[in-house]
Each structure stands twice: as structure tokens, then as C-alpha cells.
Amino acid sequence: MRRLFGFLLLVALLAAGAVWMISAPDPLPAAEFAADAGGDPARGQTIFTAAGCASCHHAPESEDKLLLAGGQRFPSEFGTFTAPNISPHPQQGIGAWSLHDFANALLRGVSPEGRHYYPAFPYTSYIRMEPQDVVDLWSYIRTLPASDAASQPHGLRFPFNLRRGLGLWKQLYLEPAWVLASAEDETLRRGRYLVEALAHCGECHTPRDALGGLQRDAWLSGGPAPDGTGRIPALTPDALSWSHEDIAYYLETGFTPDYDSAGGHMVEVIDNFARLPAEDRDAVAAYVKALPAPAPD
Amino acid sequence: MKITATGLALTAGLATFATAALAQELPAPVKARQGQFNILAINLGILGDMARDKAPYDAEAAQMAADTIVAVSMINEAPLFREGTSEMDLNGTRAKAEIWDDWNGFAEKWAGLGSAAAQLQQVAAAGPEELGPALGQLGGACKACHDTFRAPE
Numbered sequence: 282m283r284r285l286f287g288f289l290l291l292v293a294l295l296a297a298g299a300v301w302m303i304s305a306p307d308p309l310p311a312a313e314f315a316a317d318a319g320g321d322p323a324r325g326q327t328i329f330t331a332a333g334c335a336s337c338h339h340a341p342e343s344e345d346k347l348l349l350a351g352g353q354r355f356p357s358e359f360g361t362f363t364a365p366n367i368s369p370h371p372q373q374g375i376g377a378w379s380l381h382d383f384a385n386a387l388l389r390g391v392s393p394e395g396r397h398y399y400p401a402f403p404y405t406s407y408i409r410m411e412p413q414d415v416v417d418l419w420s421y422i423r424t425l426p427a428s429d430a431a432s433q434p435h436g437l438r439f440p441f442n443l444r445r446g447l448g449l450w451k452q453l454y455l456e457p458a459w460v461l462a463s464a465e466d467e468t469l470r471r472g473r474y475l476v477e478a479l480a481h482c483g484e485c486h487t488p489r490d491a492l493g494g495l496q497r498d499a500w501l502s503g504g505p506a507p508d509g510t511g512r513i514p515a516l517t518p519d520a521l522s523w524s525h526e527d528i529a530y531y532l533e534t535g536f537t538p539d540y541d542s543a544g545g546h547m548v549e550v551i552d553n554f555a556r557l558p559a560e561d562r563d564a565v566a567a568y569v570k571a572l573p574a575p576a577p578d
Numbered sequence: 579m580k581i582t583a584t585g586l587a588l589t590a591g592l593a594t595f596a597t598a599a600l601a602q603e604l605p606a607p608v609k610a611r612q613g614q615f616n617i618l619a620i621n622l623g624i625l626g627d628m629a630r631d632k633a634p635y636d637a638e639a640a641q642m643a644a645d646t647i648v649a650v651s652m653i654n655e656a657p658l659f660r661e662g663t664s665e666m667d668l669n670g671t672r673a674k675a676e677i678w679d680d681w682n683g684f685a686e687k688w689a690g691l692g693s694a695a696a697q698l699q700q701v702a703a704a705g706p707e708e709l710g711p712a713l714g715q716l717g718g719a720c721k722a723c724h725d726t727f728r729a730p731e
Contacts, residue, residue, distance in 0.1 A: 512731065536622065544725055544728045
């Protein structure tokens with residue numbers, strides 16, 4: 282009996298150790314993004330717009346969308362997330378960060394102190410960003426005004442308030458591979474980059490499972506809104522019959538084919554896309570039209 | 579036994595009928611406000627199709643559509659948004675409770691529609707190239723209000 286107990290304890294300890302190890306953060310190697318030779322802030326601005334960083338990080342109710350003071354709240358079934366201050370303020374924002382720290386946040390979801398970020402910060406998409414785009418984005422963000430507003434804590438329920446557990450979540454759901462595996466021409470590849478890496482359309486338009494992971498096999502097929510208010514429409518061909526031009530026009534003006542006008546969280550996306558070149562709206566439309574119908578379940 | 583089953587079926591039938599009837603019977607102010615938004619959309623459609631080259635440009639038709647949008651923008655909204663007609667109170671409306679919590683904010687968005695519509699009215703007959711930017715402005719006014727005050731479907 283004593284022996285059995287000892288054995289079971291050993292197994293439990295080993296299992297706990299294994300869980301502890303696989304839940305450890307996996308930062309970029311120190312040599313990557315080590316030297317900051319400076320990027321192109323003008324290119325960075327386009328990436329910033331397409332990636333919608335300001336949509337989440339501008340202060341609530343603020344007219345100045347470029348003051349990245351944080352404070353907007355995102356209710357979910359795990360509790361409420363609050364966007365932090367990512368302005369270049371050295372203490373309250375990320376002004377004291379290196380390019381390496383910034384790349385680690387976007388490409389690995391890991392903080393400078395080596396802790397996991399919650400995927401409410403959609404690094405699950407940004408993980409697919411081109412290295413040069415990270416460099417240019419960083420050089421642009423550093424030109425923005427600083428805010429001295431302190432970042433507010435999240436209000437999460439146990440056990441979701443334990444960041445270490447996110448390591449397991451990442452093992453399950455952090456997947457850098459493209460969802461649309463083949464993209465033949467240049468336009469479609471650009472569209473895929475915009476949709477799957479920068480503009481993170483899937484974070485809203487793809488249903489999630491019980492642990493909040495995106496169901497890649499139901500990609501962009503719509504689902505309940507994460508904050509519990511209504512449904513987010515599907516973009517797959519079984520549900521969306523809009524033409525290529527209709528989709529591009531919607532991203533530019535917010536008008537649907539019957540001239541209703543977009544609302545809710547889609548408005549920030551459209552405000553961003555209206556400021557991008559027409560070719561980018563065109564590329565996203567090409568991607569949406571290339572989507573397969575979701576598999577029947 | 580048979581009676582019970584029939585009774586049940588009848589009750590169920592009545593219940594369905596009652597919900598269907600309820601869904602139909604929206605208060606008149608709600609029907610009226612939804613109607614006004616549809617008038618906006620229909621007239622925008624006339625202009626949008628011309629701007630996108632889906633319909634031939636017709637200066638007179640464009641002017642009439644723009645005039646109609648201006649006319650709708652002058653409707654006083656308060657009587658159409660009576661207390662107790664939000665999406666929390668009724669099925670069949672997407673009007674958020676925030677409208678009543680922040681009536682001034684809502685009225686400001688409606689006024690924003692008014693100024694964008696007045697701009698459009700100035701240029702509607704001046705040629706199809708003028709329509710695009712003016713429609714963009716107007717679309718901005720629609721979105722700005724739907725963003726905060728209209729619930730998703």
C-alpha cells in the first residue's frame with residue numbers, strides 16, 4: 282500500500298512537472314530582432330491600420346484614435362479583458378521596450394518578463410506577420426503620442442486568471458500555418474495575409490470551442506459574438522452571396538448590397554479598410570470569394 | 579387520453595399563433611422608425627448604383643433621391659423612439675437601450691446625418707464623380723450611429 286502510494290505520488294509529480302514544462306513560455310531566440318536598425322514608419326502605418334491595433338488600444342470614447350492609452354473592456358465568458366497602454370510612454374506604456382520585446386509579444390504572445398499573454402490580444406493571427414512588417418510597425422508606433430494613463434487589470438475568473446495555464450492553451454491552438462492552404466496568385470496571397478495575419482477577421486467571424494480556441498475547420502463560418510450580444514455573420518459561400526465588388530465596397534463604405542449600413546464591431550474594421558489602398562480591399566474580397574463552404578457537421 | 583392529446587395540440591397551436599401575432603404587432607412608432615430607415619436605404623441604393631456604375635447616371639433622379647434623404651433627416655426622432663421600445667423591451671427591434679441612456683449622443687448622430695445629407699444634396703446633380711465622396715460621408719454618418727446604438731441581428 283505504501284509502495285503503491287509512493288508510486289502514484291511519483292506519477293502525479295512527473296505529470297505536474299511535464300505540464301509545468303510544456304506550459305513554459307517559448308520566446309524568440311535572443312539573436313532574432315536583436316539589432317534595431319530602424320524600419321520604415323510610413324509602411325508601418327499601413328500595417329498598423331490593417332492590423333487594427335488602435336481599434337482595441339485607443340482610450341474608450343476618445344476621438345483621438347492614435348493615443349494608445351488602453352482602457353477599453355472586452356467582456357467574454359472567462360471574465361473581462363482590458364486593453365493595456367501601448368503608447369510610447371516609458372513607464373506606463375511600452376516606450377522602454379526593445380524591438381526584440383515587441384516582436385516577442387506579436388509573434389510569440391510572450392511579455393518582456395517572460396509571461397504569456399491572453400489571446401484576447403490576437404497574436405494568434407499576428408504570429409503570421411512578416412519580420413519586416415514587425416520592424417516597420419515598431420518604428421511607426423514609436424512616433425505616436427505618449428499617454429501616462431496606467432494600464433488597468435483584467436477582471437478574470439479563476440482559473441483563467443492564471444497566466445501559466447495559457448501555455449497549454451497555446452500548445453492546443455497557436456498554429457502559424459495558413460488556414461487557406463493554397464493561394465495561387467499574388468492577389469489571393471495578399472488577401473490571405475490581410476485576412477489571416479493582419480486584420481484578424483477570423484477572431485470574430487470564426488466560431489470558438491469551449492476553451493475559446495478558434496475552430497479552424499469552421500473557418501469564417503460565423504458564430505455567437507464573444508461578448509454575448511447576438512451573432513456574427515458567416516463569410517463562407519453557403520451563407521454570403523455577395524459579389525467580389527460588393528465585399529470590396531462594403532469594406533470601403535460600410536454599405537451592404539441593399540444599402541443597409543454596417544454596425545457594431547465591424548465599424549472599426551471598415552474605418553480602417555477605408556484608409557487602405559483599393560488593391561487591399563480587392564485582395565480581401567478575392568480571399569473571401571475563394572473560401573470553401575464549411576464541412577457539414 | 580385522446581382528448582388530452584388534442585387539447586395539448588390545440589394549446590400548442592394557440593401558443594404558436596400568439597407568438598406569431600406578438601411578433602407582428604410592433605408598436606406604430608417602431609414600425610415608423612424602421613420604415614424611415616428603409617426609405618434612407620432605398621434612396622441611397624439609387625445613388626450608390628450610379629456611383630458604382632451599376633446604373634446609368636441620371637442627374638434628375640439623383641437629385642430627387644438626395645432631396646428625399648434630406649427630407650427624412652428632418653424627421654423629429656423623439657416620438658419614434660418612445661420609452662419602453664428598446665430591444666430589451668420588444669422582439670423585432672434592434673434599438674439599443676443606450677439610445678435612452680444617452681439621448682443627446684443619439685440626437686447628435688442624427689444631426690450628423692443631417693449635415694452629410696445636406697452636402698450630398700448640393701452635389702447630387704453635378705455628375706457621377708461627385709457622388710462617391712459625398713456618399714462616403716453619408717455612409718460615415720450611418721455607421722457612426724449603428725456602431726453604438728443598433729444591436730446586431
